[in-house]
Amino acid sequence: MVGKVAISVVSLLLVVGVVIGVVTMVRSNDSSSHEPVPNPTNSMKMITSICELTSYKESCAHSLESTAKNTSSTATDYILAVVQAALTEVQKSLDTTAKVVVDKNADQYNYVAVEDCKDLLDYAVETLQASISVVGDNDMHTVEDRAHELLSWMTAVYAFQTTCVDQIQNPEYKSAIENGMVNATQLTHNAVNIVAELSQVLQLFNIQQTTVNATSTSSSGGSSHRRLLMTEDGYPTWVAAADRKLLAKRGNAIRPNAVVAKDGSGHFKTINQALASYPSNFKGRYIIYVKAGVYDEQVIVDKNKPNVFMFGDGIGRSIVTGKLNFGKMKIGTMHTATFANEAEGFIARSMTFRNEAGPEGHQAVAFRSLGDKAVLFDCSFEGSQDTLYYQFRRQFYRNCHIYGTVDFIFGKGDAVIQDSEIVVRKPMPNQFNTVTADGREIQKGSNGLVIQNCLIVPDKYLFPTRFQTPTYLGRPWTPQALTVVMQSKLGDFIRPEGWRVWDGANNHKTCEMYEYANKGPGSRTDKRDKAFSHFRVLNTAQAVKYTAGQFLAGAQWLPQTGVPFRLGF
The missing domain is CATH 2.160.20.10 (Single-stranded right-handed beta-helix, Pectin lyase-like)
Structure with a gap:
């Protein structure tokens, strides 16, 4: 296990090094560019820190390459890059799945399963697009306020993909779709873990958190319990x-x-x-x-x-x-x-x-x-x-x-x-x-x-x-x-x-x-x-x-x- 972790970290550093090298070379060969030249140390630190939260670190580093090239990239830019990378790959998975054709008369069960797969990936695409709107159309504090909603959506996107594959019984169809989803599932998995640790990402950008703890201590020293999602009449707050x-x-x-x-x-x-x-x-x-x-x-x-x-x-x-x-x-x-x-x-x-x-x-x-x-x-x-x-x-x-x-x-x-x-x-x-x-x-x-x-x-x-x-x-x-x-x-x-x-x-x-x-x-x-x-x-x-x-x-x-x-x- 230790060996695998070491290899993963080394691989991540190599990927980040390649990214920084490419950025530096491009900047040096284009003296007419007015964009700021990234600080290699900061770029490496940012990618390494964010990707350390994930299970698929190399995929994570690649997904953040273009964002890291710009020294003015914000926390919003990094979160957008994470979600956009997942969206791009899920759309590719949907395209791959669309090419899988099952004879309805000969194999009714797997025909329905593959059609379900297409529908589930459609849901995944729509959910990711909605997530991008939430992140891109709001300031970071607003995104922070909706962090749980985003986490729920990202988690669902991952579940859409696994359910898509799990219900297919025919090995040929299952393999074709599953192989086309590897990048998508890895990047979605990464997105879940990054959104789950949004507070750590914000700290990297020195963004002060505006939320409060779930329990506060009363003046008497006891715990003041508040039911965060329930109104006084017993309904969830999402019920208007x-x-x-x-x-x-x-x-x-x-x-x-x-x-x-x-x-x-x-x-x-x-x-x-x-x-x-x-x-x-x-x-x-x-x-x-x-x-x-x-x-x-x-x-x-x-x-x-x-x-x-x-x-x-x-x-x-x-x-x-x-x-x-x-x-x-x-x-x-x-x-x-x-x-x-x-x-x-x-x-x-x-x-x-x-x-x-x-x-x-x-x-x-x-x-x-x-x-x-x-x-x-x-x-x-x-x-x-x-x-x-x-x-x-x-x-x-x-x-x-x-x-x-x-x-x-x-x-x-x-x-x-x-x-x-x-x-x-x-x-x-x-x-x-x-x-x-x-x-x-x-x-x-x-x-x-x-x-x-x-x-x-x-x-x-x-x-x-x-x-x-x-x-x-x-x-x-x-x-x-x-x-x-x-x-x-x-x-x-x-x-x-x-x-x-x-x-x-x-x-x-x-x-x-x-x-x-x-x-x-x-x-x-x-x-x-x-x-x-x-x-x-x-x-x-x-x-x-x-x-x-x-x-x-x-x-x-x-x-x-x-x-x-x-x-x-």
């Missing part, structure tokens, strides 16, 4: 005041843009018809009321329909259902979702999302969310394996019911589930239950799963045999998985080991599985599986990081918004 008032209303007090009713008493008989009525270039909150009934349809809120607020008549009354699955139908996991949100700002209340494939269906998603800043209140998610897929980006769930068996809360997004009931069902014979399966891929990335102040219990069918069916809080889908269960009540059926290893992998050696202030008979931690090298029972100071305020927003920018806040204990 008008939307908070909207969510507080009931029944006839809300005027919807579209009403869905199976009996024909509304504007539409299906949810998809209501979504199709969403006007192009619509501004504001589009409200869809789904009257009581069972709607057997696969629904997708596509990315061109932002800010949809969908509400029903209550859990168990307004039901969206389906039975698509991988186990019996060989449909890719993301396409099994009964209801999928791919748009920013989606809000749902008083709805049930269900997949009826059962344990035999294996992967069978009830609800999937890809769009940023999704909020779900008073909703029920019902399935067996892979029920709730927090696929990418920021999501907040409150007062919900979540049912399942294996890995039934899983994903690569940034998700917090608060004040909810998590109900474990009876799996197939000889199966075990795992409540969670997080897929974080970069340790400094924004994503992971937090379950806070929830109740984890068996359903009535599992209850009689709950001690014969091994049930765990979760298992790590990826080596860097992050899952935190805090302030929750754990039933007696939770195995003393707490967490289960991912068969055939060493993810348990590097993942982060944490618990804090849990209660109930399943909360004892003295017999937790020692194979999980980084398992920890957090203290209060450590747990603050995983409250809704910090985990979904970050102390760097929230104080600048002027909204009331406190930490989310």
Whole structure:
């Protein structure tokens, strides 16, 4: 390991030396240039310092070459260069993927997987372009305020790429696309780590930080806790005041843009018809009321329909259902979702999302969310394996019911589930239950799963045999998985080991599985599986990081918004 590090540092210095040499030679041969001649020492220091934060240092150094040539380059210029380099390579990856042609009739599964890959890379390009706008159109202090948002976006861009490759089964197609993505994934990985350490980059430019710590010390010497992302009425700060008032209303007090009713008493008989009525270039909150009934349809809120607020008549009354699955139908996991949100700002209340494939269906998603800043209140998610897929980006769930068996809360997004009931069902014979399966891929990335102040219990069918069916809080889908269960009540059926290893992998050696202030008979931690090298029972100071305020927003920018806040204990 030491040898590899030494080689990496030497390689980086060689790359930087080449860059400086080229710059110096060009300047000496062009006496007519009026641009300032870079100071080689400063250029080397800047590239070395920034790239030291990354895992792919040579790629990092190359991406900063042109920026380092200019002695007047600012912190903004360097951050822009990092994101732009990733964008350039992701666009190349998209071009490469576009050339991969699969016969739809001969290989339906991989045809869909490759098409998904193109869509995911499209999302990556759009997200990187939005990130460039944030950095390029604002001063550095404003960018600092939005550092967590940028980190969430960069983390999602990386997840888009890995998901693109992971779901392709055919080795020929997989290899062609994966080989064309090497530079893109490396540069995106670098971008995540650099944005995660933005404060260190700012220090290199002697930029004074304007943010405050997540906890401040009161005059009495105690800790003054502030919930950074939650307003006093319990909603995330990204939910505008008008939307908070909207969510507080009931029944006839809300005027919807579209009403869905199976009996024909509304504007539409299906949810998809209501979504199709969403006007192009619509501004504001589009409200869809789904009257009581069972709607057997696969629904997708596509990315061109932002800010949809969908509400029903209550859990168990307004039901969206389906039975698509991988186990019996060989449909890719993301396409099994009964209801999928791919748009920013989606809000749902008083709805049930269900997949009826059962344990035999294996992967069978009830609800999937890809769009940023999704909020779900008073909703029920019902399935067996892979029920709730927090696929990418920021999501907040409150007062919900979540049912399942294996890995039934899983994903690569940034998700917090608060004040909810998590109900474990009876799996197939000889199966075990795992409540969670997080897929974080970069340790400094924004994503992971937090379950806070929830109740984890068996359903009535599992209850009689709950001690014969091994049930765990979760298992790590990826080596860097992050899952935190805090302030929750754990039933007696939770195995003393707490967490289960991912068969055939060493993810348990590097993942982060944490618990804090849990209660109930399943909360004892003295017999937790020692194979999980980084398992920890957090203290209060450590747990603050995983409250809704910090985990979904970050102390760097929230104080600048002027909204009331406190930490989310």
